[in-house]
Structures are given as structure tokens and as C-alpha cells.
Amino acid sequence: MTMQIADSVSLSASDSKARAQAAAARNNLRTEPRPVRIAIITLAVLFLTVFVVLPLVVVFAQAFSRGILAYFAALAEPEAMAAIKLTLIVAAISVGLNLVFGLVAGWAIAKFEFPGKTVLITLIDLPFSVSPVISGLVFVLLFGAQGYFGSWLREHDIQILFAVPGIALATTFVTFPFVARALIPLMQEQGTQEEEAAISLGASGLQTFFRVTLPNIKWGVLYGVLLCNARAMGEFGAVSVVSGHIRGETNTMPLLVEILYNEYQFVAAFAIASLLAMLALITLIAKTVLERHLDEGHEPRDH
Amino acid sequence: MTIEVKNLVKKFGSFAALDGVDLKVNDGELLALLGPSGSGKTTLLRIIAGLDWPDSGEVTFNGEDALAQGARERHVGFVFQHYALFRHMTVFENVAFGLRVQPRAVRKDEATIRARVKELLDLVQLDWLSDRYPSQLSGGQRQRIALARALAIEPRILLLDEPFGALDAKVRKELRKWLRSLHNEIHVTSIFVTHDQEEALEVANRVVVMDKGRIEQIGSPDDVYDNPATAFVHGFIGESIVLPIQIGNGAVRLGDRQLDLAAEGIAPGASKLFVRRHDMLVGPPGSGAFEGAVQHVRNFGPVQRAEVALSGGETIEIDAPRDKELRAGDTIGLKPRRYRIFAG
Structure with a gap:
């Protein structure tokens, strides 16, 4: 501060003006002229409004267009209730299966070396790279009337396609990578030293897993489950192929939205869509919270 | 508890991390495994x-086969x-x-566990940190x-793997x-791995010097410093001057210059002469085995380190006391007070 005061005393007015210009020029290096900035920001806000905010608003506006009573009446329809119930059951099954699978895969890949590891990691990503419709068709090929196991299933009177098992299978396949993907990098980063420490302190395998491994990855597990659940409830393509669209029986929420919309029942369609939109919003909030916890979990190493 | 290791071999692919290691650790001893990275010291500890x-090989604790037990049953503290x-x-x-993870039959009650933890935290002088999380501690505290x-x-x-390496x-x-005095207090048989020779020489009762999966020398800290058994130990512990020499007809030659050094009992042929930097005594030209010109001089606390170009063409660094000041350009004679010759 004292330096600055001394400077300003000794400097003439033109000097200080030149200095201010130099400072402005320095600032300009890192930013655009004001009109350009305004134009770019406006463009970004407009884009976000049209593509993200507006659709969300429209969903809720349409859902409530005939008032709040019509909204709840639409949701209370037996067909809607059946779809909500089916969606919850399918999500519970596929999230449960993928949680177990993801934990096992993460554990195996991050903590051990074995041949074929890279192949396994690539295979886990397969459902992400295949179109969901094809994922659904695979199950039709396997379990359909003309499929590989079709005649055997018919003989034993087991219904997989056009029933809950088929929908759950297709959803599980499509949401297969989420938990494993969330856990593998986290567990790889954490390494195996804490487990080794636990075992040398006398802990059994199960004690090590439940007292050391699992607490270390709990936020990662929740993160994976959250994304897995969001995708499981919203899945359309694969489920559409295997569901058979039996009203009140094999329609999940996304399928019912489409059917109702095609039948011009806009309030009912958007009422159910609004539930899915709310799920998305809750997922986003939970995701932000979890990401904060995940960042805290990364222990800064000092050397 | 005594530990005995016999003919231990461990390969990672084609790389031999341990290549036939024999070692006996005495009860209550504090032993250092010293070696460069990749010498197999951490593998041996693990x-x-x-x-x-x-x-292949054997590991026994007090004569019992330790390899028959998993890490969980061995009752080994690992840091x-x-x-x-x-x-x-x-x-x-x-x-x-x-x-807390002990089987229910032998597990202590909560009050005993609390008392024991308190006692241990007092021992490491950190009882005031008991409610903190590891990420809130400094490296030394952790x-x-x-x-x-x-x-x-x-x-x-007690096994310690480079315990101070990250500090x-x-x-x-x-x-x-602190570790030294703690060991004096609790007397548990301890092995620690380090690549820091100062650490090994200062802390341990005995030092095991390893290289390329083999033990080069086992001895007291004085022993490995004063009487290195192999060329590797001489080069690894303490700063050494190494000169390629030829031995023939009982004479030692550096290039075409005959050196006034004894070489009894050493096979003729190419060998290496090892001298500690501070064991090269400076004298007037012609007074020692070597002669050379001082290139430049720097002071390091109590010694001056001079780079000397020997008349044979080699350049060496010596540490001389500062009482007689050296200057660049001086021609001096050098006489090794102590030296070792290793074949190869």
C-alpha cells in the first residue's frame, strides 16, 4: 500500500492514465468486449431455456392443465397404478441384481490381477454401446416362442417374455454397467493396503469387507445405485420390445406415457411423465450431494 | 521371537524379486533391510x-512353520x-x-479395549488426537x-515397510x-525396510544389505560401513571413489601408472579399487600413490570437496579437512589411508 501511495504522488496525471489503460488492456486479454459477452451469454441462456427448462415446465403445465384434481384422478387410474407398481418392482429387481454384480465386479477388478481382466472391463461396457432395442431383441431371440429356449419354456409353462421376468431381465441388462462403473475407478484408486492392514490385524475376509472395503466405497455405491435406478425406471427401448404392452399388466411408466399420448389422453400422459420428471429432478439433487461426498472421500496425500 | 528365512525365492514373471535369501533374526532385535529399489527388501518383508x-523356501517363527499360517494367524504388526x-x-x-475384530471368545470387553487404546495413544504421544480422522493428521502423526x-x-x-519414506x-x-527409543521400551523383534543408509545405520542393531534379490552382507552398522563385504556394499553405503585397476605380478596399475598399493591375495586381472572420499590424504606431489590437479573446490561444512583430475585421466572427488586449503590449479599427491580391492 505504501508503495502505491508513493507512486501516485510522484506520477503525473498522464502517467496514471496510461497505467489505467495498460491495466484495462491486461484485463481485455482474458475477456471479450462487452457486446460479444452479452451475445454469447444470451445465446447460452436461450439454448438452455429451450432445450432443458422449457420441456420440464411444459410437462408439469400439461399435467396440471385441467387442475390438480384431474391430475390426481389420472394417477389413481388402475392402469396408471399398475404401471407405477410394475416400474417400482422392475427397478427394485434390476438395481438389486446390479448392486450385487457391481460390487463383485468392482472387487474382483480393482483388488486382483487375473487374465482376461481387460476383456471383462470391456464387456461390462457392452450394454452402453448397444442400442436398447437390440438388447430387447436379444431376449426375444433367447426366450421368444421361436427362440432357443422357447419350446423348453413352453413345456415347463414358464413365462418370461411379455411378463415381469422379461422386463426385469431387459432392464437389468441395460442398466448393467452403472454400479460397476461407479465402483471400479474408486476401488482401484483406493488400492488394497487398507485391506492388507485389516487382515494383518486379524480381521477375517467378511470383517474386512464389511468394516473396511464397504464403508470406503459407500458413497460410490449409492451413486451407482442412484444412476442405475434412474435409468431402470426410465428405460423405454429394451422394455418396449419384451413387454408386449398388455394393459394393466406389462406396461411400465414410460410405455404407458407413450400409449396414453397416442390416445390423446394428454393429462394422463403428462401426469405420469411428471412423475418421471420429478424422479429425474430428485436424482439430480441426490447426485450433486453424493458427488460432494465422493470428493471428500479422496484423501489428499501429503509427502 | 526369532525369525528364520531359508533359501527364499520369489519371482514376478521372469523378474526374480528374491533369489535365494537366508536370514536369521534374533529375539528382540531391531533389524534394517537396506537396499536400492527393486532389491527385494519389501517383498521379503511382505x-x-x-x-x-x-x-519356494522356508519361513519359521521360533522354529514353527509360518508359511502354514495366513497373515491373519501370524500375529505380525505391519506398518x-x-x-x-x-x-x-x-x-x-x-x-x-x-x-474389535478378535473372535468373540477372546475379545476383550469395551472398557478394556478403551483402556488399551488410551495406553497405546499415550505411548505414541497422540492421545489428544483420538477423535480426529486420518485426513486431519500430518504425515508424521499418521x-x-x-x-x-x-x-x-x-x-x-513388528514389520515396518519404509516407515518414514513419505515424510x-x-x-x-x-x-x-523416537522409533529407536520406543524399541528400547517394548523390545519386540522388529524388521524395517529402508533405502536410506543413514536411517539404517542410525536405528538398527544389525543391517542387512540387499541387491537384486540377494543378501550382500549382514552386519552391525559399523561393520557394513568399515568392512564392506562386496563391491556393491562399498559403493552403496557411504560415498566411494571407484577406480578401474589392473593387477598383475603383484603390482597394481591404473592405466599405465603403477600404484604403490598392496594387492596380496587378489587374483590377477581387471579389478576395482574402492576408497572413501575422506580416506584420500592430501600431500605434496609425488608423496602418494596418485598425483593429480585440483579442478575446483567447494566447502561442505567441516570438509572441502575437491574435484581432482588424476594423471591417469580419471577425475575423482575427495573430501579433505579444511585446515589446509586447496585451490584450483594445485598439483597434489594423494595417498589412500584405507582402501579395498574387489575383483571384477
Whole structure:
């Protein structure tokens, strides 16, 4: 501060003006002229409004267009209730299966070396790279009337396609990578030293897993489950192929939205869509919270 | 507890991490495994702990086969270089872990566990940190907690893998002294791995020098410094001047210059002469085995380090006391006070 005061005393007015210009020029290096900035920001806000905010608003506006009573009446329809119930059951099954699978895969890949590891990691990503419709068709090929196991299933009177098992299978396949993907990098980063420490302190395998491994990855597990659940409830393509669209029986929420919309029942369609939109919003909030916890979990190493 | 290791071999692919290691550790001893990275010292420690398994060989504790037991049954305290504290547990719970996971039949009650943890935290002088999490501690504090955690199970053996490797120089020196005095207090048979010779020489009762999966020398700190058994040990411990020499007809030659050095009992042929930097005595030209011109001189505390171009063409660095000042351009004679000749 004292330096600055001394400077300003000794400097003439033109000097200080030149200095201010130099400072402005320095600032300009890192930013655009004001009109350009305004134009770019406006463009970004407009884009976000049209593509993200507006659709969300429209969903809720349409859902409530005939008032709040019509909204709840639409949701209370037996067909809607059946779809909500089916969606919850399918999500519970596929999230449960993928949680177990993801934990096992993460554990195996991050903590051990074995041949074929890279192949396994690539295979886990397969459902992400295949179109969901094809994922659904695979199950039709396997379990359909003309499929590989079709005649055997018919003989034993087991219904997989056009029933809950088929929908759950297709959803599980499509949401297969989420938990494993969330856990593998986290567990790889954490390494195996804490487990080794636990075992040398006398802990059994199960004690090590439940007292050391699992607490270390709990936020990662929740993160994976959250994304897995969001995708499981919203899945359309694969489920559409295997569901058979039996009203009140094999329609999940996304399928019912489409059917109702095609039948011009806009309030009912958007009422159910609004539930899915709310799920998305809750997922986003939970995701932000979890990401904060995940960042805290990364222990800064000092050397 | 005595530990005996016999003919231990461990390969990772084609790389032999341990290539036939024999070692006996006495009861209550503090032993240092010293060597460059890749010398197999950490692998040896992990095999003794049960965290790795050898391809062949024997490990016995007090004559019992240790390889028949898993890491869990061996009752070995292991301290990791990067601490490996349980990051989701408080300091207190970290130290208590080994007591809490004991089988129900032998597990102590909560009050006993609390008293024992308190006692251990007092021992490492960190009882005031018991409610903190590992991420809130400094490196030195974490390592002391890791040690307390390892001691909680009353280990028969304490193994430390580069315990101070991740700490800065000042903390490292403090902890070294502290480990030494802690060992005097609790007397548990301990092995620690280090690549820092100063650490090994200062802390250990005995030092095991390893290179390329083999033990080069076992001895007291004085022993490995004053009487290195192999060329590797001489070069690795303490600063050495190494000169390629030829031995023939009882004479020692450096290039075409005959050196006034004794070489009895050493096979003729190409050999290496090892001299400590401070064992080269400076005299007037013609007074010693070597002659050379001083290139430049720098002062390091009590000594002056001079770079000297020998008349044979080699350039060496010597440490001379500062009472007789050397100047660049001086021609001097050099006489090795002590030296070793190793074949090869």
C-alpha cells in the first residue's frame, strides 16, 4: 500500500492514465468486449431455456392443465397404478441384481490381477454401446416362442417374455454397467493396503469387507445405485420390445406415457411423465450431494 | 521371537524379486533391510508378514512353520509406507480395530479395549488426537497412529515397510530417534525396510544389505560401513571413489601408472579399487600413490570437496579437512589411508 501511495504522488496525471489503460488492456486479454459477452451469454441462456427448462415446465403445465384434481384422478387410474407398481418392482429387481454384480465386479477388478481382466472391463461396457432395442431383441431371440429356449419354456409353462421376468431381465441388462462403473475407478484408486492392514490385524475376509472395503466405497455405491435406478425406471427401448404392452399388466411408466399420448389422453400422459420428471429432478439433487461426498472421500496425500 | 528365512525365492514373471535369501533374526532385535529399489527388501518383508507368498523356501517363527499360517494367524504388526489408516474411522477406532475384530471368545470387553487404546495413544504421544480422522493428521502423526494400531494386537513381530519414506527430512529424523527409543521400551523383534543408509545405520542393531534379490552382507552398522563385504556394499553405503585397476605380478596399475598399493591375495586381472572420499590424504606431489590437479573446490561444512583430475585421466572427488586449503590449479599427491580391492 505504501508503495502505491508513493507512486501516485510522484506520477503525473498522464502517467496514471496510461497505467489505467495498460491495466484495462491486461484485463481485455482474458475477456471479450462487452457486446460479444452479452451475445454469447444470451445465446447460452436461450439454448438452455429451450432445450432443458422449457420441456420440464411444459410437462408439469400439461399435467396440471385441467387442475390438480384431474391430475390426481389420472394417477389413481388402475392402469396408471399398475404401471407405477410394475416400474417400482422392475427397478427394485434390476438395481438389486446390479448392486450385487457391481460390487463383485468392482472387487474382483480393482483388488486382483487375473487374465482376461481387460476383456471383462470391456464387456461390462457392452450394454452402453448397444442400442436398447437390440438388447430387447436379444431376449426375444433367447426366450421368444421361436427362440432357443422357447419350446423348453413352453413345456415347463414358464413365462418370461411379455411378463415381469422379461422386463426385469431387459432392464437389468441395460442398466448393467452403472454400479460397476461407479465402483471400479474408486476401488482401484483406493488400492488394497487398507485391506492388507485389516487382515494383518486379524480381521477375517467378511470383517474386512464389511468394516473396511464397504464403508470406503459407500458413497460410490449409492451413486451407482442412484444412476442405475434412474435409468431402470426410465428405460423405454429394451422394455418396449419384451413387454408386449398388455394393459394393466406389462406396461411400465414410460410405455404407458407413450400409449396414453397416442390416445390423446394428454393429462394422463403428462401426469405420469411428471412423475418421471420429478424422479429425474430428485436424482439430480441426490447426485450433486453424493458427488460432494465422493470428493471428500479422496484423501489428499501429503509427502 | 526369532525369525528364520531359508533359501527364499520369489519371482514376478521372469523378474526374480528374491533369489535365494537366508536370514536369521534374533529375539528382540531391531533389524534394517537396506537396499536400492527393486532389491527385494519389501517383498521379503511382505512374505514374512504373510501378505505375499514365496515360490519356494522356508519361513519359521521360533522354529514353527509360518508359511502354514495366513497373515491373519501370524500375529505380525505391519506398518505401511503410506500408513494405510482406515480413512472412515477416527484415530481411536483405527487403533481399536485389531481388538474389535478378535473372535468373540477372546475379545476383550469395551472398557478394556478403551483402556488399551488410551495406553497405546499415550505411548505414541497422540492421545489428544483420538477423535480426529486420518485426513486431519500430518504425515508424521499418521505414521505414529499406524504404529500404535499395529502394536494394539501385541504382535510377536513388528514389520515396518519404509516407515518414514513419505515424510519430510526433519520429521523423519525425529521419528527415527523416537522409533529407536520406543524399541528400547517394548523390545519386540522388529524388521524395517529402508533405502536410506543413514536411517539404517542410525536405528538398527544389525543391517542387512540387499541387491537384486540377494543378501550382500549382514552386519552391525559399523561393520557394513568399515568392512564392506562386496563391491556393491562399498559403493552403496557411504560415498566411494571407484577406480578401474589392473593387477598383475603383484603390482597394481591404473592405466599405465603403477600404484604403490598392496594387492596380496587378489587374483590377477581387471579389478576395482574402492576408497572413501575422506580416506584420500592430501600431500605434496609425488608423496602418494596418485598425483593429480585440483579442478575446483567447494566447502561442505567441516570438509572441502575437491574435484581432482588424476594423471591417469580419471577425475575423482575427495573430501579433505579444511585446515589446509586447496585451490584450483594445485598439483597434489594423494595417498589412500584405507582402501579395498574387489575383483571384477
